[in-house]
Amino acid sequence: MSEDNLMLDELDRRILNALQADASQTNNELAASVHASAPTCLRRVKRMVDAGVIQRQVAIVAPEKVGAGLTALVEITLDHQAAERMVEFEALVAGEPAVLQCYRVSPGPDFVLVVQVADMPAYHALAHRLFASHANVRNVRSFFSIHRSKFETRIPL
Numbered sequence: 001m002s003e004d005n006l007m008l009d010e011l012d013r014r015i016l017n018a019l020q021a022d023a024s025q026t027n028n029e030l031a032a033s034v035h036a037s038a039p040t041c042l043r044r045v046k047r048m049v050d051a052g053v054i055q056r057q058v059a060i061v062a063p064e065k066v067g068a069g070l071t072a073l074v075e076i077t078l079d080h081q082a083a084e085r086m087v088e089f090e091a092l093v094a095g096e097p098a099v100l101q102c103y104r105v106s107p108g109p110d111f112v113l114v115v116q117v118a119d120m121p122a123y124h125a126l127a128h129r130l131f132a133s134h135a136n137v138r139n140v141r142s143f144f145s146i147h148r149s150k151f152e153t154r155i156p157l
Contacts, residue, residue: 001114006047006048006051006053008048008053008157011034011036011040011044012044012048014034014035014036015030015036015041015044015045016048016053016102016122016152016157017157018030018033018034019054019057020044020115020153020154020155021154022139023057025108026056027041027042027045030045034059036151037120043097043147048074060153062157063116067118068098068117068118069101069118069119070116070117070119070120070122070123070144070145071114071115071144071145072113072114072115072116072117072119072123072143072144072145072149073113073114073115073142073143073145074112074113074114074115074125074130074131074140074141074142074143075108075109075111075112075139075141075142076089076109076110076111076112076113076139076140077110077137077139077140077142078110078136078137078138079101079135079136079137080136081110081140085136086104086110088136089110089111089134089136089137090102090104090111092134093111093130096126096129097116098115098116098117098122098126099113099115099130100114100115101114101145102114109139109141123142123144127140129143153157
């Protein structure tokens with residue numbers, strides 16, 4: 001086992017599956033659902049948190065219910081791809097709350113972003129702020145979601 005990979009047994013996987021379905025359950029509810037004792041569950045969850053297997057526990061909000069109904073998938077190609085320029089762009093988008101995800105990708109564009117904003121004017125403002133005014137951005141290609149047929153945060157275990 002490397003330091004980066006915690007060995008997960010069947011109980012760990014049951015705990016992770018249960019938490020991915022509903023992280024709001026109490027430790028006692030979790031223990032009952034995975035057929036383990038409460039102290040065992042608590043110890044296992046703490047171990048997985050400490051090891052970084054469980055990164056954080058969050059609430060998933062319906063974007064349309066909070067005025068953020070426009071989802072855009074944005075491909076970004078930089079003019080210069082030196083490592084420090086890539087890191088510079090990542091720092092730029094990391095500071096933008098509307099950018100939910102940022103991936104370096106290959107081949108094709110340098111980055112793919114997942115953006116969630118209120119509407120097209122909000123997207124236009126974001127695009128100007130992040131892309132049009134940034135000298136190293138060569139190409140931007142945006143795709144706008146017209147229907148989300150699947151959204152899942154659960155990782156199959």
